[in-house]
Amino acid sequence: MSAPVAAESYVVGVEALSFAPHYSVDKQGHYQGFARELLDLFAADSGVELVYRPLPVNQLLPALLEGRVDFKYPDSDLWAQEQKAGTGISYSKPVVDYVDGVLVAPSRVGQPVSSLKRLSIVEGWTPWAYEQQVENQQVKLSYSPDLRKMIQQALKKDTDGAYFNIVVATHYLDNIRARPGALVFDPKLPHTRGSFHLSTIKHPELIQRFDRFLLEHSAEVSALKNKYQVEANLDSEFMGMEQWKVDFLKRQKAKAAAGD
CATH class of the missing domain: 3.40.190.10 (Periplasmic binding protein-like II)
Structure with missing residues (x-):
């Protein structure tokens, strides 16, 4: 019998930061939250292995530029433009708005x-x-x-x-x-307003696969966004309001509309 083929393995540099519900790192150093669940879903769908390496925010971009990580999340072409000039970074389609x-x-x-x-x-x-x-x-x-x-x-x-x-x-x-x-x-x-993206220098082909995943699995991506409330009320008058108050005001509006 032939030995099983090992999955392609990539290192994703992530922020060692408490940024829930988007992402956080627990006391054991485990990356968790919306971003972890989304990237794990992509890895499972694509048959690749993603290893998460939490780093201080100011060390994350240098790690990408120096090739110590394969990917960086989150990223944006609007951030650190001088440092990135001429590096050929590839960015995914928007993952989540903020x-x-x-x-x-x-x-x-x-x-x-x-x-x-x-x-x-x-x-x-x-x-x-x-x-x-x-x-x-x-x-x-x-x-x-x-x-x-x-x-x-x-x-x-x-x-x-x-x-x-x-x-x-x-x-x-x-x-x-x-x-x-x-x-x-x-x-x-x-x-x-802006968006978080996944970025890489070495693996633009995987970014293309990730973009296809976002498109083909848009229903699952939306369900994850709803689960973690990462885009909660960003396009409404309720932006930044506690959820119980949003629910209350929506009920009041519905009652008023029914009364008309």
């Missing part, structure tokens, strides 16, 4: 951008929507080492708001900090 914006105390919702003087932000993040205000010194950034400390700063009112991924910050407040609604996204303030 919104980065400012969460404020409910009493501050609707105030003009000029009222924002100090903004909490996690080290390594760039508040693209506020570059001009920062450059003109209208907004001062207050850096924190992680999401927990950034949220703490904003809750203590040491700053006027916190700039982060809206879904992740809301998930943290609702499920981990257990302070739902203590800070809420203000959609009238400047915010940025």
Whole structure:
């Protein structure tokens, strides 16, 4: 009998970061969340093996450029453009959409951008929507080492708001900090929309397979997005709102419509 053929094996460089529900790394170093489940589904469908290597965010791109990992997730052609110039990175189709914006105390919702003087932000993040205000010194950034400390700063009112991924910050407040609604996204303030992609230098052919997987298994991908709520209400007036409140407001709207 011939020996079984070993599956193609690839190393995916991922962020060693608590970024639930998108992804996180537990105390044992296991990568988990929406991204893990999606990439595992792709691996099973394609007959390949994916090995996840969590790295500090600032080490992830160098690991890709130096060939120490085969793929990077998440990535975007808009990020670190100078470092990537001439490297020939291939990007997948969008995997998941996101919104980065400012969460404020409910009493501050609707105030003009000029009222924002100090903004909490996690080290390594760039508040693209506020570059001009920062450059003109209208907004001062207050850096924190992680999401927990950034949220703490904003809750203590040491700053006027916190700039982060809206879904992740809301998930943290609702499920981990257990302070739902203590800070809420203000959609009238400047915010940025974008997408996460899978990237590679060495294996563009596998990116093409991944793109086909996203297309052919769109129903399963959508089910995973719903399971983890990674795009929860990104295209509605409920963006950044706790789920119980969304459900309540939808019921109220349905009652009002039925009354008409």
